[in-house]
Amino acid sequence: MPTTVDHILSELNPPQREAVTATQGPLLILAGPGSGKTRVIAHRIAYLVQHEEVEPWRIVAVTFTNKAAREMRGRVVAHLDEQASDVMLGTFHSICARILRIDGNRIGLDRSFNIYDDADQMALMKRVAEALGIDTRAIKERAILSAISHAKSELISPSDYASKTHDWFTEVIARAYERYQQMLAENSALDFDDLIVKTVQLLQDDEHTRRKYQDRFLHVLVDEFQDTNVAQYQLARLFAAFHGNICVVGDPDQSIYSWRSADIRNILNFERDFANAKIVLLEQNYRSTQNILDAAHAVIAGNKQRKEKSLWTERGAGEPIVVYEAYDEQEEAQFVADEVAGLLRSGHDERDFAVMYRTNAQSRALEEALIRAGIRYQIVGGTRFYERREVKDVLAYMRLAHNPYDLVSFARVVNVPGRGIGDKTMEQLELWAGRLGLPLYTALQILSAQQAGDREHEAAKLEPHPLGTRQANALAGFLEMLDELIDVGAKNNVSTLIDGVLERTQYRKWLLASADDDAEAEERWANVEELRNVASDYDGLAAGHGLVSFLEDVALISDADTLEDADDNGGKVTLITLHSAKGLEYPVVFMIAMEEGVLPHVRSFDDPAQMEEERRLAYVGMTRAKSRLYLLRSFRRYGTGMSTHNPPSRFLRDIPSELITAKSAVSEAAGAPAERTEMRYRAAERVRERDVSDAEAGFFSGGERVRHPRFGEGIVVAAVTKGDDQELTIAFKGEAGMKKLMLSFAPLERM
DNA sequence: ATACACGCGCTTTTT
């Protein structure tokens, strides 16, 4: 039921109300965590439509993820019912893709461009490097792509870049950048950054299109503005240039994407570019307890480059923050599982919990512990469905059906399932196509005609293909199938196309045969079926159009989008990176590995600016918590093979002790003093000859009590088996403190 | 052309 204007405004506090009703001219909303930013945007849209009678289609609102866009749409629907669907709402990337499909032809783009994801870009860059003779041992494809992405996000074109090279590295990049763009164009493909860059270019170069959108967009809203890059900001300005009603919402303290070229200066530039900009501060927090806010503030206050903004809440102090020191990451995960189990018994639901970490790899120990405890969980990101081999294969066929010039997709599936078209065949085919100056797909058609022996066909006049009959026939067969699929894709719905692909390629048979075991086969086929399931959602759309939408959505899906809504995930604990957690909230939050080297990450140690970003990351994590916040660290952590001991994160030290309840598995178990020394014990002589069998040595395990002739009584904190040896970390009572011992030469005795 | 086995290097965060 649509709400009234009075109703819209009555739900807001005074600054929020101002943020909603200041509709004319530029507006910068600085919104702290939990300050009702999303609701302000939704209310603003509703207010524009209901109070100012703005037609919904003249409003464009940009969010950071598709999930955020969906949520936003949901809220707008609550106010406006079906009118909400006319608001242009999406991520920068999805909005740009939509614009380019419609108007990209005006700058020479093929309407049926494919969108290249990370893996596709890598595949293409490999080709670029090979063509240019770049030694990818010296400069990795990743590094080249990253440099190019950086350039694109600052709207630096290949020729701009080439004119500013200053060393060997940038010269290589310049050549690679130019060729890369050329090859993308030949494949009718755009990468993520191109979606933005080309849209900016379209609006700048083509007056007709510029007028069309600038006239249309009466109101422009940008969420998570602190995480936009220069190109995105430029785009937002272009959108708003005619009517001048641009509203950006952000929080400099939550800027955590500078590595993706997000430019925190955009906020400062906004005030400069729009001198008359109104600024509204949202400081009342509706999410967290005062303890959590105070702790988070103590952490973020450590940053020098920031504007002071202090959050307050009407909620009470709440529970103290729990800081826990675990033995090792297993025990750390176990602690999380135990706490969750305990809180579940006292009335919490699984969906109330999130466990956050710095790197994806850290989810593993947590998963194991949660499985052991029988607690249901969902992982955001990590092993991504759309990166599975079988899913990418089927998608590649669909992408080819949409755009047969897509060489990356072509190369992926030309011999999957195997049809006798190997690397050598492809190489000769590509060389020949190159000599003819034709795209591979066109060359293939020539080859097919030549193979059919049609002397009248113009193909007969061109250089004959260099391939043997066997290979040529295999290729002609592939082309025939591809053309059928193109036809199926153009005339039918998406699931019919998938069925066509699976049927014609006998993909199931091949997939099942190629799996190592039954379980893998089953899982892989289930993934294919799931893909078909997802695709069938697009069956209602007109033929061809469904395929475009499907491929586009799949390409632009983000990690955060895979998060199931808390309301209907059937109760699961969420495991999520700190980055993906931005914008979310949970009653109970665990942040693990609060250690020097992890958070803050080692790679930020030598750069003060990056260190400030690590601090913001900690801030983002902490402010996700509504009622309970746990900060964990582990005495020992396994890195690449070796185990390490990390000192507690500097961010922990910044939190006033009166806000904290501290617990330690290590000192409690050992009864050791809080101050511990760590030293490595080395035997003068290593007795390899002695056969240390498991039975004889009696390998130790965590928790066992032991005695050492010199250090006395202790408890095994961690035990790592290394071949015949076992490395033990033992907390000794009293003065001796914490020691690491190698079992094979450490004279230990069980107690 | 395919299948398998071994070794190397690497691991921040993602639209």
Add this chain to the structure above:
DNA sequence: GCGCGTGTAT
């Protein structure tokens, strides 16, 4: 502890 690329055998 992992995927990827290379090398070798069939």
